[in-house]
Amino acid sequence: MFAGLAGCVPWPHHYLTAPRIAGTIVKAGQPVAGVRIQLADVMDESGExxxxxxxxxxxxxxxxxxxxxxxxxxxxxxxxxxLTVTLNTVPWGLRLSTDGQSFRAGWLSDPTLFGEVLNVPVVATCDLNAASKSSVIAGYKSLVGNGPCTLTAESKK
Structure with a gap:
């Protein structure tokens, strides 16, 4: 009797809401030092x-x-x-600040889509001169975002 109930007992855990991201910021092909990078797990379409x-x-x-x-x-x-479901909304994003005060979008996941937050490291290449563009993390069609950064997963599923 107790064995059947053991599967329904609440247990504490931590769930992933934004991935680990390693990257490089460049401007006109040159690395840029001192840029503030902010990773947040809940953002809107405007990057706030x-x-x-x-x-x-x-x-x-x-x-x-x-x-x-x-x-x-x-x-x-x-x-x-x-009954385990792994789909979550993924409104996470990366923001950039060159002046130390105001932030602009680096890569913002589309908050209207459902998908998973990658549990593998992500590599970002961000060009401060690039216009914001829509991009998909290769191999993950549900992870669409916008910004001057291009993201790739270190390894595929």
């Missing part, structure tokens, strides 16, 4: 973070390199294997 967003922030080094994330949130849930 929600008041409930978890954020991590780093600054690029002399070669324009940075590493930020991942972001995880704590939750209680009941684990029932046949």
């Amino acid at each position: 973070t929600a008041s409930t967003a978890k954020k991590l922030e780093v600054v690029t080094d002399a070669q324009g390199h940075f590493t930020v994330g991942p972001i995880r949130r704590f939750a209680w849930s009941a684990h029932v294997p046949v």
Whole structure:
């Protein structure tokens, strides 16, 4: 009798809401030092973070390199294997600031789509001179975003 109930007991865990991202910021092909990079797990279409967003922030080094994330949130849930759903909204994004105050979109996932947050490291290449464009993380059709950064997964599913 108790074995049947064990699968429905809530247990604490952390779930991924934004991936680990390592990347480089360039302008006219040259690395840019001192750019503030912000990874947030809840953003809107304009790149603003929600008041409930978890954020991590780093600054690029002399070669324009940075590493930020991942972001995880704590939750209680009941684990029932046949009912486990891995789809989440993924309104996470990467923001850039060259003046230390205002941020612009680096790559914002489309908040209207459903998909998974990658549990593999992501590589970002961001060109400050590039216009914002729509892009997909290769191999992950549900991960569409906009911004001057191009994201790729280090390994495919």
